[in-house]
Amino acid sequence: MPRIVCAVGLLTVLTVATVARGQAIVDNIETGFVSMFNGEDLTGWSGQPGAWHVEDGAITGESTPEKPCVASHYLYWTGGEPANFIMRCQIKLSGGNSGIQFRSEKRPNFDTFGYQADFDMDNQWSGCLFQHLRGAVVTRGTMATVLPDGTRQEEQFASMQSLVPFIKPNTFNDYEIExxxxRVTLRLNGQLMCEVNDMDSERACRKGVIALQMHQGDPMKVQFKNLRIKLLTEESGPDTNE
Known part of the structure; x- marks a missing residue:
């Protein structure tokens, strides 16, 4: 019996140590990040009255046949207008299209203008970088350079279709914007989706608001949770331990 007790005790110690190491790894990965959402209410966010709520710890936007979304609108983060950063969150979509605006301008009626990390139910645009007027700045599976005069150089590292299996339907997906x-880089569930070095002298975005999209059209539901951000300087760039 004493040997069994010792064995159980040793197993407990090893298990606790393993969990502690795992937590330390997580903490190290998240070093420098701050939460953008308290998980309980919309404190720190501003949007169309009555259009957004918190459900099961997630910021939620929903349209129905009885309450349609007739014009796309956005929920603004009020924590600043960052230029250089890494943002991480989880997104879940049921129907339609949504996305995360960043380096964007506020427009009337809770509209925006700027970059969007796109996400859609059919995965035509998920993992693509969108911008008003330009459309797709860079598509999924592509690394691009946009020169000051707007001309483009592109290299495809994967086909759009080959990256679809990395996107999980009907559940939360990890989205990262760097x-x-x-330079802008998008990742879904840890997989590189696209990257662009956007030097367009007229249309490149360098700083601005972050906002969550509620898209007009057919009934849909979008949820965001675990939103956090790490501010960077252009000189330092991202931490090599990220």
Missing amino acids: AVGS
């Missing part, structure tokens, strides 16, 4: 200087 914006440093002229």
Whole structure:
């Protein structure tokens, strides 16, 4: 019996140590990040009255046949207008299209203008970088350079279709936006989706608001949770331990 007790005790110690190491790894990965959402209410966010709520710890926007969304609108984060940062969150979509605006301008009626990390139910645009007027700045599976005069150089590292299996339907997906200087990188569930070095002298976005999209059209539901951000400087760039 004493041997069994000792064995159980040792197993308990090893289990606790393993969990502690795992937590330390998580803490190290998240070093420098701050929460953008308290998980309980919309404190720190501003949007169309009555259009957004918190459900099961997630910021939620929903349209129904009885309450349609007739014009796309956005929920603004009120924590600043960052230029260089890494933002991480989880997104879940049921129907339609949504996305995360960043380096964007506020427009009347809770509209925006700027970059969007796109996400849609059919995965035509998920993992693509969108911008008003330009449409797709860079598509999924592509690394691009946009020169000051707007001309483009592109290299495809994967087909759009080959990256679809990395996107999980009907559940939360980890979305990461990394914006440093002229370079923007999007990842879904840890997989690189696209990257652009956008030096367009007229249309590149360098700083602005972050906002969550509620898209007009057919009934849909979008949820965001675990939103956090790490501010960077253009000179330092991202931490090599990220």
